[in-house]
Amino acid sequence: MKISLDKIALGITDDEVRLGSHLIHFWHTDSEFESGVRFLALGIDDESQCSVLFGHDEANERVLQTLRKAGRDLDRVIRDGRLVILRRESSAAATLASIDAAFSKAVGKGAIAIRYLGNLGMGQAPLPGRGADEVVDVESGATTLAARYPCVIVCMYDINTVSGRLVLDGGFGAHPLAVCRGALRDNPYYATENKSISA
Numbered sequence: 001m002k003i004s005l006d007k008i009a010l011g012i013t014d015d016e017v018r019l020g021s022h023l024i025h026f027w028h029t030d031s032e033f034e035s036g037v038r039f040l041a042l043g044i045d046d047e048s049q050c051s052v053l054f055g056h057d058e059a060n061e062r063v064l065q066t067l068r069k070a071g072r073d074l075d076r077v078i079r080d081g082r083l084v085i086l087r088r089e090s091s092a093a094a095t096l097a098s099i100d101a102a103f104s105k106a107v108g109k110g111a112i113a114i115r116y117l118g119n120l121g122m123g124q125a126p127l128p129g130r131g132a133d134e135v136v137d138v139e140s141g142a143t144t145l146a147a148r149y150p151c152v153i154v155c156m157y158d159i160n161t162v163s164g165r166l167v168l169d170g171g172f173g174a175h176p177l178a179v180c181r182g183a184l185r186d187n188p189y190y191a192t193e194n195k196s197i198s199a
Contacts, residue, residue, distance in 0.1 A: 008049075008113050008152060011038035015184035019113060022146040022153040023177035023184065026167070028160060036117065036156040037066045043115035044072050044083060050106035051077075052099065054086040055119030059158070063119065081109060092137035096145060103149045114151035118142075120166065121158030132166050139174035 007016040012025055012035045027033045043051035044067065053060055064085075067074055077083040084102045088095075099116065106114050120135065139155065146153045157171050172178070172189035179185075 005113055005150065008115070009042055010152075010154075010179075010184060011040075011042045012036055012154070012179050013183055017152050017177070017184060019150045019152060020147050021177055022143045022155075022175055023179065024155050024157060024171050024175035024187065025179040026157045026159050026171065033062070033156070033158075034066055036154065037063050039152075039154050040115055040117045041067060041070060041072065043113070044074075044077050046113075047082075048111065049113045049115060050082050050084070050109070050111035052084045052086065052102050052106075052114065052116040053119075054088065054095075054099065054116065056088045056121065059119035059121055060085055060087065063117065081105070082111075092134045092141065095138050096141045099142070100145060103145070103151060107149065112150060114149055116151055116153040118153065118155045119158070120155060120170065121161045132163065132170070135166055135170045136174065139170045143174065143176060 005019060007018050009015075010017045017023065025032075025036050027036055040051050040053065040063065043049040053063055055063070064074060074083060078085070084106075086095075086098055086102065090098065103114055103116075142153050142155070155171075155175065157167065159167065162171075172187060173191040175187055176190045177184060178187040
């Protein structure tokens with residue numbers, strides 16, 4: 001029997017979040033980073049869900065190390081196709097296409113929910129393409145993409161390294177929901193028409 005879900009546990013907080021959501025989680029400390037990774041860990045622990053990890057190499061490796069330290073058998077989950085790792089290296093259009101393809105494949109394999117964890121921070125490699133503009137385009141497109149799949153898209157921003165412009169336009173401006181003060185909340189700064197809020 002196929003189970004239908006409307007919401008999944010967020011893991012970052014005690015909240016449940018509706019499928020089709022796109023939210024921001026700013027992190028500053030190790031514990032805040034690890035709480036973001038818990039969102040992905042819940043999907044890895046549930047055989048009926050698929051997880052997608054996206055970010056620069058250093059952030060992706062840190063997420064994987066955190067999961068391994070918590071005892072997750074990542075080799076098996078990756079081999080089974082329930083954890084897909086995407087690198088930050090393409091234009092916004094190509095990035096959104098690769099996320100779309102990963103989501104479509106997960107649904108085709110029977111996943112009842114998809115957890116996507118994206119990490120934005122400054123790794124050794126520069127931001128691809130047009131830099132900050134490319135990131136804002138990805139974030140704007142992700143909200144539309146989320147509405148088409150049984151997914152929750154969580155974007156973790158490393159406020160130690162991300163520019164103010166990206167915090168405003170990519171973070172606050174492009175995410176309908178935000179983790180704030182230990183709870184999931186509607187983001188009052190979300191730019192519904194995807195216009196720059198710093199302009």
